[in-house]
Amino acid sequence: MKTIYNAIREEVVRHPKVKNSVLGNVNEWKRSHYIILSEIIKEELSEAEELKGGKKFEIGNTISHVTLQRFFENDYQDKTHNDLRFLKTLDKICIFLGHKDLNAYILSNKETRISNEQxxxxxxxxxxxxxxxxxxxxxxxxxxxxxxxxxxxxxxxxxxxxxxxxxxxxxxxxxxxxxxxxxxxxxxxxxxxxxxxxxxxxxxxxxxxxxxxxxxxxxxxxxxxxxxxxxxxxxxxxxxxxxxxxxxxxxxxxxxxxx
CATH class of the missing domain: 3.10.450.240 (Nuclear Transport Factor 2; Chain: A,)
Structure with missing residues (x-):
């Protein structure tokens, strides 16, 4: 799971909307940058098909800048992936990255890795x-x-x-x-x-x-x-x-x- 955790962070940084914003020109993000990232993700999630139905009310369609800063700056801990709120955050980030949810991202990542190995x-x-x-x-x-x-x-x-x-x-x-x-x-x-x-x-x-x-x-x-x-x-x-x-x-x- 730690590998997935790190891969998600890297993909967020490479996302076109992030890369083409002011964040793409900054090497080390501060609080103000996570506020911008939160707004970028909020805008994308507001248009996401995956959140058009009941799932929007189940997991929400925003991620606070505090949560994002914690996600990027804190090292992964085994106990973290059992936290329901954290899993919902990962679901939303994965939707932002173009996947249905976290499970879909993990499956895609696994298939890509197997394909690369082959x-x-x-x-x-x-x-x-x-x-x-x-x-x-x-x-x-x-x-x-x-x-x-x-x-x-x-x-x-x-x-x-x-x-x-x-x-x-x-x-x-x-x-x-x-x-x-x-x-x-x-x-x-x-x-x-x-x-x-x-x-x-x-x-x-x-x-x-x-x-x-x-x-x-x-x-x-x-x-x-x-x-x-x-x-x-x-x-x-x-x-x-x-x-x-x-x-x-x-x-x-x-x-x-x-x-």
């Missing part, structure tokens, strides 16, 4: 899928070396890109070529899950199967990759951009060790 998961898993697809395209260009393919997915100054560039350049110098005829080389990514979910950092774990065949230059020497492993992706947010910062692959560099 969007975040889709976005993050797409980074992993896109990265693996790019790796495969990167291999298909061997022995030409094009690490720039990763610029939209991996941070340029990341330790991961430095390692991957070093390993792959060595293979290109040895004239490795990926065999793709008849789908001879392929990969699959599955079971991606979010291990750590922080505002500026996400850690994802994936199960990956890589089945690759490389041939070396004119000799035709064959090198196989046939592995199922768990990889860890460290994804960071820098300058408001999400990209891969590092990766743990237990089989990284295996081909480089085969001479």
């Amino acid at each position: 969007d975040d998961r889709t976005f993050l898993t797409k980074i992993v899928y896109d990265y693996c697809a790019t790796v495969f395209e990167f291999y298909k260009k061997f022995p030409a070396h094009h690490p720039e393919l990763f610029k939209d997915l991996v941070f340029n100054d990341s330790p991961f890109l430095e390692r991957a560039t070093h390993f792959s350049k060595e293979l290109c110098d040895r004239d490795f070529k990926l065999v793709t005829k008849n789908n001879r080389s392929n990969y699959e990514v599955f079971d991606i899950r979010i291990v750590t979910d922080e505002p500026e950092k996400k850690i994802l774990e994936s199960q990956e199967f890589w089945n690759l065949l490389f041939k070396v230059g004119e000799t035709g020497e064959e090198h196989f990759v046939n592995q199922l492993n768990t990889q860890i992706y460290f994804i960071r947010k820098i300058d408001n951009t999400w990209k891969i910062w590092d990766n743990y692959n237990p089989d990284a560099g295996r081909l480089n060790n085969k001479k």
